[in-house]
Amino acid sequence: MAKNITPKENNFSQWYLDVIRAAEMADYAPVRGCMVVRPTGYAIWEHIQSVFDRAFKETGHVNAYFPLLIPNSFLEKEAKHVEGFAPECAVVTHAGGAELEEPYVVRPTSETVIGHMYSQWVHSWRDLPILINQWCSVMRWEKRPRLFLRTSEFLWQEGHTAHATREEAVEETMKMLEVYKNIMQNELALPVLYGEKSMNERFPGADNTYSCEAMMGDKRALQAGTSHFLGQNFAKAFEIDFQDKDGGTSYAWTTSWGVSTRLIGAIIMTHADNDGMVIPPRIAPVKAAIIPLSTNEAKLSDELEPMASDTARKLNAMLGAPETVVDKRYHERPADRFFHHLQRGVPIRIEIGERELAEGVVTLVRRDTAAKEKVSLDALTERARDVLADMQTSLYEKARAFRDSNTHDVSNMEEMKELFGKEGRGGFARAYFSGSDEDEGEIKYVTGGATIRCLPLDDDSTGKCVYTGKEGARRAIFAKAY
Amino acid sequence: MAKNITPKENNFSQWYLDVIRAAEMADYAPVRGCMVVRPTGYAIWEHIQSVFDRAFKETGHVNAYFPLLIPNSFLEKEAKHVEGFAPECAVVTHAGGAELEEPYVVRPTSETVIGHMYSQWVHSWRDLPILINQWCSVMRWEKRPRLFLRTSEFLWQEGHTAHATREEAVEETMKMLEVYKNIMQNELALPVLYGEKSMNERFPGADNTYSCEAMMGDKRALQAGTSHFLGQNFAKAFEIDFQDKDGGTSYAWTTSWGVSTRLIGAIIMTHADNDGMVIPPRIAPVKAAIIPLSTNEAKLSDELEPMASDTARKLNAMLGAPETVVDKRYHERPADRFFHHLQRGVPIRIEIGERELAEGVVTLVRRDTAAKEKVSLDALTERARDVLADMQTSLYEKARAFRDSNTHDVSNMEEMKELFGKEGRGGFARAYFSGSDEDEGEIKYVTGGATIRCLPLDDDSTGKCVYTGKEGARRAIFAKAY
Numbered sequence: 001m002a003k004n005i006t007p008k009e010n011n012f013s014q015w016y017l018d019v020i021r022a023a024e025m026a027d028y029a030p031v032r033g034c035m036v037v038r039p040t041g042y043a044i045w046e047h048i049q050s051v052f053d054r055a056f057k058e059t060g061h062v063n064a065y066f067p068l069l070i071p072n073s074f075l076e077k078e079a080k081h082v083e084g085f086a087p088e089c090a091v092v093t094h095a096g097g098a099e100l101e102e103p104y105v106v107r108p109t110s111e112t113v114i115g116h117m118y119s120q121w122v123h124s125w126r127d128l129p130i131l132i133n134q135w136c137s138v139m140r141w142e143k144r145p146r147l148f149l150r151t152s153e154f155l156w157q158e159g160h161t162a163h164a165t166r167e168e169a170v171e172e173t174m175k176m177l178e179v180y181k182n183i184m185q186n187e188l189a190l191p192v193l194y195g196e197k198s199m200n201e202r203f204p205g206a207d208n209t210y211s212c213e214a215m216m217g218d219k220r221a222l223q224a225g226t227s228h229f230l231g232q233n234f235a236k237a238f239e240i241d242f243q244d245k246d247g248g249t250s251y252a253w254t255t256s257w258g259v260s261t262r263l264i265g266a267i268i269m270t271h272a273d274n275d276g277m278v279i280p281p282r283i284a285p286v287k288a289a290i291i292p293l294s295t296n297e298a299k300l301s302d303e304l305e306p307m308a309s310d311t312a313r314k315l316n317a318m319l320g321a322p323e324t325v326v327d328k329r330y331h332e333r334p335a336d337r338f339f340h341h342l343q344r345g346v347p348i349r350i351e352i353g354e355r356e357l358a359e360g361v362v363t364l365v366r367r368d369t370a371a372k373e374k375v376s377l378d379a380l381t382e383r384a385r386d387v388l389a390d391m392q393t394s395l396y397e398k399a400r401a402f403r404d405s406n407t408h409d410v411s412n413m414e415e416m417k418e419l420f421g422k423e424g425r426g427g428f429a430r431a432y433f434s435g436s437d438e439d440e441g442e443i444k445y446v447t448g449g450a451t452i453r454c455l456p457l458d459d460d461s462t463g464k465c466v467y468t469g470k471e472g473a474r475r476a477i478f479a480k481a482y
Numbered sequence: 483m484a485k486n487i488t489p490k491e492n493n494f495s496q497w498y499l500d501v502i503r504a505a506e507m508a509d510y511a512p513v514r515g516c517m518v519v520r521p522t523g524y525a526i527w528e529h530i531q532s533v534f535d536r537a538f539k540e541t542g543h544v545n546a547y548f549p550l551l552i553p554n555s556f557l558e559k560e561a562k563h564v565e566g567f568a569p570e571c572a573v574v575t576h577a578g579g580a581e582l583e584e585p586y587v588v589r590p591t592s593e594t595v596i597g598h599m600y601s602q603w604v605h606s607w608r609d610l611p612i613l614i615n616q617w618c619s620v621m622r623w624e625k626r627p628r629l630f631l632r633t634s635e636f637l638w639q640e641g642h643t644a645h646a647t648r649e650e651a652v653e654e655t656m657k658m659l660e661v662y663k664n665i666m667q668n669e670l671a672l673p674v675l676y677g678e679k680s681m682n683e684r685f686p687g688a689d690n691t692y693s694c695e696a697m698m699g700d701k702r703a704l705q706a707g708t709s710h711f712l713g714q715n716f717a718k719a720f721e722i723d724f725q726d727k728d729g730g731t732s733y734a735w736t737t738s739w740g741v742s743t744r745l746i747g748a749i750i751m752t753h754a755d756n757d758g759m760v761i762p763p764r765i766a767p768v769k770a771a772i773i774p775l776s777t778n779e780a781k782l783s784d785e786l787e788p789m790a791s792d793t794a795r796k797l798n799a800m801l802g803a804p805e806t807v808v809d810k811r812y813h814e815r816p817a818d819r820f821f822h823h824l825q826r827g828v829p830i831r832i833e834i835g836e837r838e839l840a841e842g843v844v845t846l847v848r849r850d851t852a853a854k855e856k857v858s859l860d861a862l863t864e865r866a867r868d869v870l871a872d873m874q875t876s877l878y879e880k881a882r883a884f885r886d887s888n889t890h891d892v893s894n895m896e897e898m899k900e901l902f903g904k905e906g907r908g909g910f911a912r913a914y915f916s917g918s919d920e921d922e923g924e925i926k927y928v929t930g931g932a933t934i935r936c937l938p939l940d941d942d943s944t945g946k947c948v949y950t951g952k953e954g955a956r957r958a959i960f961a962k963a964y
Contacts (some may be wrong), residue, residue, distance in 0.1 A: 030550040030556070030598055031586060039544035039614060046545060062521035063528060067511040068550075068588070068619055068635050069572070074512070090551070090577040092588065095568050095634075096623030104513060106550070106574065106588070116512055126813075132521060137550055152577075153550050231871030331608075406520070 001085065002275045002343065011303040012218040017147065017269055022343045023277040026147045033145035033152030037261065041148075042435065044264055045155060049135065051187045051283065052157060052259065055179050061131040061159060066113050069104035070134075074112040077237040081111065084204025090152075101482055106139040111187055111205065111230070111256055114160045115238030122252060124243045125164045129172070133159045144468075147481050148265030149222070155261035162240055162252040166231075169253035176257040177210045180225040188263060189280035189392060190214045190270055192224055193402040193428075193477055195454030200437050203256075203479070207231035213453040214460035215403040216269035219427040221453045221479035224266050227257035239283040270399050271368075277345030278368050280395050281388040287323045288315055288384060289341035293334055300330070304352055311350065311362070311380065318381045318442035342367060348384060366391060374403035403428070410466060410478070413446070420447035427479065443467060445452040449480045484661070484757045484825065494700040499629065501750055504825045506555050508629045515627035515634030519743065522826055523630075525636060525767035527667065529556035531617065533739065534639060537661050538961065543613040543641060548595050549587035550618075556594040559719040565606060566686025569781055570622040570889040572634075587909035588621040593687065593712070593738055596642045604723045604734060607646045611654070615641045630747030631704070631964050638742035640892035644722055644734040647942045648713075651735035655711040658739040659692045662707040666931035670745060671762035671874060672696045672752055673882040674706055675910075675959055677936030682919050685738075689713035695935040695959065697885040701909040703935045705749050709739035747964075752881050753850075759827030762877050763870040768796055769805045770866060771823035775816055775835040786834055793832065793844070793862065800863045824849060829873055830866060848873060885910070892948060892960070895928070902962065909961070910935070914945035916955035931962045 020026050025041030028034070037045060053063075069092060075082045082427040089105040095229070107113070118130060135157045142152045159176060163169040177194055186192040192212040202209040206228040214224045235251040237242070244250045271278040281287055290311055292304035305328070312324045325346075327337055351363040351462055361374045366387055375383045406427030410416050416431065418424050433452065443466075444451050455476050465473035486625040502508050507523030508789045510516070518526060524790055535545075551574060558563045571587040589595070600612060617639045624634045641658060645651040666672040674694040684691040688710040696706045715722070717733040737931045740846050754761040763769055772793055774786035787808070794806045807828075809819055823831055833845040843856045848869055888909030892898050915922070915934065925948075926933050937958050947955035 027602070028598065030553060030595065031549045031551045034549040034551065036549065036599055037484065037547040039546045042546045045547075062525065064521045065519040065527075065619075065637060066512045067516040067518065068621065069513045069516065071512060087579050090574045090586075092572045093575045094585075095572040096625070103576075104572075113512065117509065117518055120509070137547075139550065143578070155547060418656045 001149075002339070005274055007274050008217060015274070016265075016269060019272045019276055020147050020411055023345060025264070025268075025277070028145070029148070031152070031333045031403055033142040035145075035147050035151045035153070037155070041264060044283065045289060046269070047283040047285055048188070048263055049157075049178045051183055052179075053133075055136075056133050056157075056159065059131075059175060059179060061133045061161075064134060065112050065136070066107075066117065066134060068107055070104055070107050070110070072103050074116060075080075075105060077112065078205045078233060080233075081205035085109065085140070088142075090139050091142060107136075108138055108140045109256070109258075110134065110136075110138075110158055111160065111234050111239070111254075115234045115240060115254070116121040118162050118252070118254075119158075119238045119240045121470060122162060122240055122242050125245050127242060128164045128252060129168060131159075131172075132161065132163045133157055144256040146265075146482075148261055148268070154260050154262065156258050159255070161255045161258045163246065163254070164236070164242070164250070164252065166253050169231075170229055173208070173210060173227050173255045173257070174241070175479060176255070177212070177225075177227040180212050180227065180257070180259060182261075184212055184214070184224055184383065187282045187394065188267060189281070189282075189396040189399065190224060190263075191330050191396060191403055193454060193456050193457040194458075195477070197226075197454060198437070198440055198452040198476075199449065200440055203228045205230060205233050206232065210457075211454055213479075214266050214270065215406060215428060215479075216482065217272075217402075218269070219406050219479075221428065221477075222262070222269070223453070225257070225259040228255060230254045230256060232466050255419055259356060271395050272345070273368075274335060276343030278395070279345035280345065281392045284345065284347050285323065286325050286341075286344070286346045287319055287388060288348045289325050289327055289346045289348055290315075290350045290352065291327045291334075291337055291341075293351055296354070299354060303357060304354075307357065308352055311377070313354070314381050315384055331337075339367075348387055350380070350384075368395060409475075411464065412466060413443075416443065416450070416466060416478065417446055420450045430479040431466035431476055431478060432473035433467060433476040434465040434470055435467040437468045443478065447478075447480075450478045451481060453477045453479050453481060484821070487756055487758060489756050490699060497756070498747075498751060500627050501754045501758055505827060507746070507750075507759070510627075510629070512635070515910045517622040517627075517629050517633045517635070519637070523746060526749070526761060526765060527743055527765050529765040529767055530670070530745055531639075532666070533665055534661075535615075535617075535787045538615050538639075538641065539664060541613075541657060541661060543615045546614045546616060547618070548589075548592050548599065548616060550589055552589050552592070552595045552854065554585050554587060556598060558585060559594065560716060560878070562715075563687035567591065567622070570624075571729050572621050572623060588917055589870045590620055590622045591639070591738070591740075592616065592618075592620075592640055593642065593716050593722070597716040597722060598643075598734070600736075601720045601722045604644060604722055604724045607727055609636075609724065610644060610646045610734060611650060612644045613637055613641075613654075614643065628747075628964075630743055630750070631735060636743050638740050641737070641739045643737045644717070645736070646724070646732070646734065648735050651713075651737050652711055654739045655690070655692060655709050655739070657708040659694070659707075662694050662709065662739070662741060666694055666706055666745075667878065669762070669764045670749060671764075671881065672706060672745075672748055673878060673885055675936060675938050675941075677938040677959070678938060680919070680934040680958075682922055683933065687708045687712060687715050692939075693936055695882075695961075696747070696752065697888065697910060697961075698750050698964065699754075699884075700751070701888050701907075701961075703910065703959075703963040704744070704748050704751070705935070705963065706745060707741040712736040712738060725890040727803075753877050754813075754827070754851075758825030760877070761827035761829065763829040763874045766827065766829050767805065768807050768823075768826070769801055769830055769870060770830045771807050771809055771828045771920075772797075772832045772834065773816075773819055773823075773909070774808045775833055778836070781836060785839060786836075789839065789859075790834055790869065791832070793859070796863050797866055800867055820847075829870055832862070832866075850877060855958075893946065894948060895925075898925065898932070898948060898960065899928055902932045911960040913948035913958055913960060914955035915949060915958040916947040916952055917949040925960065929960075929962075933963060935959045935961050935963060
């Protein structure tokens with residue numbers, strides 16, 4: 001067990017921070033609530049970005065860039081939006097040595113300024129749909145920051161689309177939720193529930209919000225991505241109107257959807273262990289660390305290093321990208337060299353030593369299970385591919401089993417209070433609910449924080465409301481959340 | 483000639499804006515001096531990014547992300563730096579509903595906050611070098627904004643490295659200048675001079691600044707990228723010190739280097755023409771537009787579209803990426819469909835009509851020369867590859883010939899004044915110079931704006947100073963610049 005990491009069981013929050021520090025993924029910045037994403041963490045973000053970006057493009061979206069600053073008056077054009085975001089905004093009051101006539105806020109999200117631009121670009125139905133995504137940073141002042149999960153500045157993508165009809169906008173909202181779900185499950189190995197948010201948890205200004213919800217290692221829920229159907233709220237506020245096919249004038253229907261660096265927090269809290277980071281192979285920036293081992297310098301340079309380079313070349317060819325490293329830090333002890341990669345979550349380690357060299361075999365060690373095996377050089381590429389694939393599946397299955405075993409059917413408020421009480425098991429409560437916003441608030445109060453995470457879309461069963469006792473209520477998942 | 487574009491010869495500035503508007507590359511944002519990079523422009527930026535990012539990684543750099551906001555006190559730690567940047571900063575004074583104790587500036591560049599972090603990461607010589615790059619936006623309040631060239635916010639990359647020795651830092655500074663030069667010439671088809679900046683034009687806080695300088699279509703110079711040797715200035719201001727091999731304590735040596743969305747402005751002002759945008763094929767997001775042409779709907783759907791798709795597939799396979807479009811906007815007139823892609827600078831257009839279909843040939847039109855040719859379907863992929871390669875070379879050669887024919891040897895101030903006077907030919911003045919900063923200022927004054935763009939590194943000849951008449955002066959290029 002790593003000495004520099006507090007065991008998960010003792011203190012989950014400290015364990016989380018220790019894993020991030022040990023893997024050098026991020027640091028707090030010298031700006032209140034902000035973070036520095038260090039190279040190890042940023043490389044994971046780049047891999048996450050490329051997977052999402054490809055999926056966005058395959059579904060017809062293009063990227064663009066809108067300004068960092070938003071005039072305060074823009075925020076005020078949508079009543080619920082300003083109510084939700086203004087208290088969290090950072091405000092620029094001076095620029096170029098003078099006080100500004102109107103203050104600008106640093107974007108907390110870009111519906112308003114993008115809405116303004118769309119109103120200038122959209123004239124006829126032929127200009128629709130607009131399917132744009134933006135990769136950028138946004139700022140929401142946080143009172144209780146936590147690396148990756150809640151920071152005053154974070155990196156994200158925000159998709160913003162405008163459509164001629166309500167149906168198309170709804171279809172887009174659901175399509176992007178599906179894209180999110182598939183990537184989270186298949187690439188990030190995060191099992192997620194997906195569904196509709198309750199009114200209390202809707203995006204400020206949306207008609208409806210959908211989300212993907214994952215269970216973290218401490219059984220709390222994390223909202224991993226959201227997709228919003230904005231109706232005509234922003235189109236009316238910013239006058240995105242157009243001449244429709246019949247010659248009349250209509251307002252557009254818009255959507256927005258986003259995922260952020262928070263996903264890195266989700267990966268840590270789902271897959272990492274008491275030794276450090278564990279990265280699902282499909283998004284691991286380094287998939288294999290190759291480690292020549294010898295105290296004989298000539299042996300290293302003449303035989304082991306060429307073999308390591310050759311192995312790296314073959315693995316890179318199999319992976320289709322330069323995603324291996326050869327570790328030449330011979331001044332470190334072998335155990336420290338192993339630990340370096342292990343703590344950073346590199347999926348497999350390949351040790352090439354003198355004895356192995358003589359026998360034509362190397363040692364392959366898998367990160368999540370610590371399973372060690374001898375593999376002949378001839379079979380290495382194929383074996384590495386299998387191990388990576390198996391690790392990907394196995395991380396997902398393990399996380400799903402954990403979530404399922406910590407999901408409990410709850411049919412009345414006594415069970416609900418017991419589950420989320422001090423002695424309770426916690427996790428996800430699967431219940432039926434048809435109460436009001438106030439009823440949901442009351443459940444939150446009596447459980448010490450459990451809220452509806454979502455009303456799952458793949459469960460259309462109905463039953464007796466856990467709060468009101470009325471029949472015909474929809475399925476709802478309650479949990480304490482990050 | 484395009485009706486929506488002012489001829490270059492009549493009004494270069496208006497032509498530039500018209501090209502950007504016609505190609506839908508960018509718009510002014512509703513925030514003073516800021517721009518919106520629209521999808522057509524942003525796709526070019528993504529291609530530029532990927533070329534630079536690959537080169538940075540191949541030279542051992544990794545990406546990271548540092549905070550958008552910088553405490554005001556950080557800026558003040560380096561005297562020249564604060565003097566240079568403070569007047570241009572946007573200042574956040576309020577956040578989360580309260581006034582901040584210390585104001586933050588939106589980063590104009592990140593030497594200070596990165597220096598602060600490096601001081602925490604560097605302890606021993608083994609922690610060096612640090613080779614980090616960041617892709618982000620920065621903000622420098624502009625009084626006279628111009629799309630892509632000077633905007634209050636722009637997108638860029640900033641490399642920041644720290645080294646154990648002066649030699650290594652100097653080597654890094656020159657290596658990145660070389661990387662810039664090679665990409666600008668080979669990928670962006672921009673012939674550039676590269677050299678040292680005069681003291682007047684140095685980055686605030688640098689010991690030395692190097693730059694790549696290109697000549698625009700109006701014969702003015704544009705600084706296309708810079709690489710700074712920062713000496714120990716920032717290391718001392720932020721206490722980036724380390725235990726060296728001998729057990730002593732030393733300050734690190736640092737560098738920084740950057741290119742920005744300004745490069746898109748450079749491409750426009752070098753290659754675009756009176757019909758609109760022209761994009762060098764190697765960085766063109768769409769390399770070929772394939773246009774089925776028929777008024778017969780059945781013919782289109784049954785024969786022409788399948789052939790267009792098949793052609794797109796083959797071209798994408800040759801290009802190694804999905805970089806073609808099939809244009810199905812049949813409600814537009816053929817001429818308008820052609821013009822759409824032409825104005826966006828798509829390198830080649832492939833017309834597939836009924837007559838062509840019968841003969842097994844298509845029409846291929848090249849953007850820069852408007853040359854039209856019939857190509858048999860069998861030979862199309864190969865021919866497209868050749869045309870793209872030829873266009874890339876030809877754009878570069880044309881720009882180089884233009885620059886060379888507008889570069890003039892100038893041996894005394896009379897010639898200098900004549901060259902840059904109202905009736906003068908303008909362009910680049912190749913002279914020798916060994917005067918003082920004040921002398922350079924005087925030349926700027928009497929020529930109405932010509933400054934030293936750089937002291938070219940590939941020219942070590944010496945001669946008589948154009949200003950003082952002293953022998954042994956270094957080669958210098960003077961020009962009026964953007």
